[in-house]
Amino acid sequence: HPVARAVQRWALAQRGALPAGAGVAQAPAPVRTAEGGCATWDGDQTQRATAEARDFRSHAGRGITAQVNGQPVAIGSVSFIREQAPDWAGVPDEAKLPPECTAVAVAYGGQAALLLGVSDRLRQGAAEAVRALQAEGIEVRLATGDRASAAQAIAAQVGLPAECVHAELRPADKQKLVRDLAAQGRKVGFVGDGINDAAALAEAPASFAI
Secondary structure, rough: HHHHHHHHHHHHHOOOOOOOOOOOOOOOOOOOOOOOOOOOOOOOOOOOOOOOOOEEEEEEOEEOOOOOEEEEEEEEEHHHHHHHOOOOOOOOOHHHOOOOEEEEEEEEEEEEEEEEEEOOOOOHHHHHHHHHHOOOOOOOOOEEEOOOHHHHHHHHHOOOOOHHOOOOOOHHHHHHHHHHHHHOOOOOEEEEEOOOHHHHHHHOOEEEOO
16 A cells, blocks of 8 residues: 555654664665655565554544554544644644645654655546536535545546535545435435445445445
C-alpha cells in the first residue's frame, strides 16, 4: 500500500531519531518536510522494516494501532492520532498540506512523528463514467472519508457540483447517507470497497463492490 511504503521510507530515513531497537534499518540522511506539494513514491520496496507488529487493531474509518517492540504505533486521521498522542512537537500542521491532500498521521511511542499528505489519482475513464450516468438522469454523489478540500478537488475533475460531495465521513455516516436518501424515496445504488464502505454497501438497495 502506498501509505505503508511512505511510512516505511520515513522510518528508514530516521537515523538516530527512533529509540534503540525500533526494528528499522538506518539510512544516512533524515527526512525533510516538503512544502507546497504532495510527495510521490516510485513503489521501490527494496528496503524493508524488520520489526514485527503485535496486537494489531483496525479502527474503522479512523486508523490502525499496534505494538512494535513494546512501543505503541498508530496510523490514521489527524483526529484519531491526536487521541493516541497529544504531543505534536515538531510535526507540521495539517493546514500546511495542499488542499487536494488528505492528512494521514503517524504516532510512535505516544508521540506524533509524521504527517503525510495523500492525494487520489483518478482512474482512467472515471470522468467519462460520471458524465454517462448524468446523461441518463442519474444523480452522482461522492461520499468519502477524505477532508473536504481533497474531496472537492476530485469532484471538480469529474464534474460533480459541490452540493453532491459528502466529505469526512466515517462508515456509519456513509450508511446514514444511504438511509436518508432512500427515505426521500430515491432509488439508491452505492459503489464502494473495503471495510469503510461495508455498512453503506449493506444498507443500499443496490450495491456494487469493487
